[in-house]
Each structure stands twice: as structure tokens, then as C-alpha cells.
Amino acid sequence: MPHESRQEFKVTGGPALRCKGWRQEGLLRLLENVLAVGENPKDLVVYAALGKAARDWPSYRRIVETLRTMDESETLVVQSGKPIGLLRTHARAPIVVMANCNIVGQWANAETFYDLEQKGLICWGGLTAGDWQYIGSQGVIQGTYEILSRIAERHFGGSLAGRFVLTAGLGGMGGAQPLAGRMAGAAILCIEVDEARIVKRIENGYLDASAADLDIALGMIRQAQSSGRALSVGLCGNAAEIYPALVARGIVPDVVTDQTSAHDLLYGYVPPGLSLDAVRRLRSEDPKRLMAESRAAIVRHVEAMLAFRRAGAVVFDNGNLIRTQAREGGVADAFDIPIFTEAFLRPLFCRAIGPFRWIALSNDPADIAAIDDLVLALFPDNRIVTNWIRLARDAVPFEGLPARIAWLGHGERTALALAVNRMVAEGRLAGPVAFTRDHLDAGAMAHPNIMTERMRDGSDAIADWPLLNAMITCSSQADLVAIHSGGGGYAGYMTSAGVTLIADGTPAAEERLRLTLDNDTSLGVMRYADAGYDEAIDEASRKGIAHFPGGGA
């Protein structure tokens, strides 16, 4: 299949419309953006090993063509990255609706997914790839930073200065770790098996330096620790070898996690002893052997993480299913390692405070700078967000269209988006702004080994919430709504919903933003209130969210 060259995946900015309106143009720019900043655009892969922007190149081209020619009173229907048709709806309906990688329960496993994928019947959209919301490594950076900050508060007297953080994986999302670690003040060592990823992170400003071998890396970390200097170091190597080697040497980092693509034994995790080319060959020649080797390596990797934990390190799972893979490989105590959401972020999700994003469709960084100022003016008492914006505006480089992520909650998101829409209307920004949020958000995800692990009422695996979320955002006039389930190693593990809005300065956009954002976060608060969390019940009553306690009896 011929593919486009990377050259063609530049972002488009400026005031000129190629579509019949900004709603369509905004979504088209976001689609182009996820490939421009993605990990492997020639295969349409955006991040997480296999998370794709479209099913195949004909699908991609048809989506682009449709967005360019459709009216706003039509809705484009996308099924697992393939455009299925264009329906006549009305100007208040979404421009695009999507269902990506939803497989019926009994069949939702990695083998069925790979089979369907190879037949060209399905593709996995990750969380933000298939619905064109990915903004580069920045997308998870505040989440990682907040986790490290909570760890600093809870375990290290409020600061990670002089502390050693060990992690692995410098891919699309994992690439945020070194910068988040440095922003939190730590000396962070990142193990990555693919040298090219280390080079990419240094080039885009997310990683400070690379080390030629483990001794040099440890020397750099020790030096940074002793002077209390924040530093990120990349080391090319395999985590399944280096973590156990550190254990054998008796070295105990202060904090340990991992963000390799461990969720996928075939396309993600790389076992030691094989070159990257050999891994690529084995995928087609002997997938069973590759998966077995990946599983065995993950067992060693997680056993080392457990050894660090026993020796006193703060160890957590960063959302890549590594504990699940290890448990299936026989590590009975893999789940002694806590998941980051339950351990550190659930109190925020109870108040629907989560990763909210905005993207300057003009491609003008000055628009993001102006919105940074607006956020600081609108929420002066919100310590989390003001601290973050001050840090991020200096430290976080843009990839692709300029964008910002900040953890905001119910009411705050709406207030910000409406103020931005007014700025667009008054010509105070160079162009419209897109708003999205991560699927890992209060009312939008069921993911029993990540987002909803150990919910207070035991409702971990109930996927009604993301489905309700998608229905609510559709009825609230969002511009794009997507329902995703897991693919590859995540098949059968999760369901989530995504939403995108284009603030083009019109009164119609004002209504869409207000309804969608208010209802999205209201549902998030309701989800946690319903599960019995006091913070959510309190938030619902403080903010007038019409939740029916006890089912409205």
C-alpha cells in the first residue's frame, strides 16, 4: 500500500478555510496534527504501539475529503478508523461520531483483535489517536507531574529534589516522564530499548541527556542527587535486564514505575536478547514465540519492581497493564504494586478534576500564551492549575499545533472555554481553539486495572458510564464524539469516551461548549458520588449538580 511521506504531515494553521466551516476545518487540523506529532505516521500509528488515526490510507483520504466537502448539517460516521457514510442530521448534531474497536464481550481478547485487525476489519484508536485528540507527549505530562508531586508530598516532605526516580519507556506517552520528573525536581533515569526514541526526546526538549552505559547513567544521577539538581537521563537498554541488574547491585531508587508498552505482548513490549529488526520479523514469522518471550521478560521486570518495593521504594503502575501481564505470567503478588489512579489521583477525579486540553487551530503559539494568562486570571486560587501553568509555559515545548493541558474541574472548564470563545469572537486570538479532554477522565472511562480499579462500591468493570457519557455529549451538541474500547493487549480491558469541541467564536459554539462541558463533568461527579465517594457527594451539593443520592428513592 503506498503511503504518504512524513513531509505531507505538516500541521495547517492560519485563517484560510479548506472546509465549509470551522467545525469541519478544526477537526481536519486535529487529524493532521495527530500524524504530524505521532510516533510512526507512515503506518498511521500515533502512540501506544498500535494506536491509529485511521484504519488505512484509503480511509484516511476519504475522511479528509469528506471533512472538506460536508455541510455542518451532516454527520460523518466512522467505524474503527474507517469512514462508513455521511448522514443528514442538523447543524446542532456532531460533525463526526465514531465507534472504535468495540468487540462483543466474549470475543474481546487480543487474539480476536489481531485476527480482525489483520483482516482489515478493525483498528485500535488508543484513547486519543483514533479520535484525533493527541497533542504529543504533553498529553499526559501534567498527570505524571501531579502523581510525582503527590508522592513528594506524601513520602518526601514535599520535594523530590535529591531523589532518584527510575522508569522505562520513552515512547509517545512515556516520553513525558523525563520532563515531568525534572519539573518535579527529581533526578530521573529512563530506560528505553530504542535509541531513536531517546534521540527524539532529546531533540524535542523532553529529555536532558543520554548515557552510554549503566555506570555512567548512575554516576550522572548520583551527581544530580547530591547537588539537589533536577536532571533526566536516558539509557538505551532493556528494562527487563536493567531493573533486575539494579536489584542485584543493591541499588534502591526512591520512586519506581514503568511506561513501556507492556499492554501489548506482540506490538509493544520488546523482550531482551532480540534486535528491534528481529522483533519486527518475529511478529509475522512466530508471533507466539514473541508473545511468550515478552511475557517472560515482563515477569522479570515486575519481580524487580516488587523487590524495589520491598526494599522501600515507592513503586506504582503507570497505566500500561504491566501488573496484569505479570500476574498472567505467574507473579501472584503483582497487584501489590498500586495503580496511580487509585493511589494518587482519585480524589481529583471525584471532583471531575482531570486532564482538559486546548489546541490553537491557528498554529500560533501566542494564542496559547494568551490563554495561559487567562487561566491565571480566572483561577487565581486554584493552586494546582496556577502552579502548573507557570511551570508549563516555560518548560513544556510544543509539538505540532500549540496546545496546553491543565487539570480543571466542573465549572472551571466551561468558564475557560466560554471566555476563550469570546476572545475568538473579538479577534483577540489568531484563530479558533479546539477543546478536548483525555478519556482518562471522571465520567468517561471504565478500565478496571487502571481508572476504576478498586472502586468503593465494586463497580470497577461496569462500562455504562462511558456509554452514557458519549450519549450525553452527543445530545449536548459536541462536535466529535467517540466510543473506544481496548485493542491489542487492552482488548476486553476497557471502554472509554472522547469528546472534542471547536470554539469558533459563534453563539452556536457558546451553546455547544456550555452544554457539553457542564454535562460531561457533571456526569463525572455523579459517577463517583454514585460509587459513594464523599468528595464527589460534596462536590455535587456545592456545585448544584442534580445527582440523585441513593438512586433518587
Ligand SMILES: NC(=O)c1ccc[n+]([C@@H]2O[C@H](COP(=O)([O-])OP(=O)(O)OC[C@H]3O[C@@H](n4cnc5c(N)ncnc54)[C@H](O)[C@@H]3O)[C@@H](O)[C@H]2O)c1
Ligand atoms: N498513565 C496513563 O494515563 C497512560 C496514558 C497513555 C498511555 N499509557 C500506556 O503507557 C504505555 C506507553 O505508551 P506510549 O504511548 O509511550 O507507547 P509507545 O509504544 O509509543 O512507547 C513505548 C516505548 O517502550 C519501549 N520499550 C518497549 N519494551 C521495552 C523494554 N523491555 N525496555 C525498555 N523499553 C521498552 C519502546 O521502544 C517504546 O519506545 C502504553 O501501555 C500505554 O497504553 C498510560
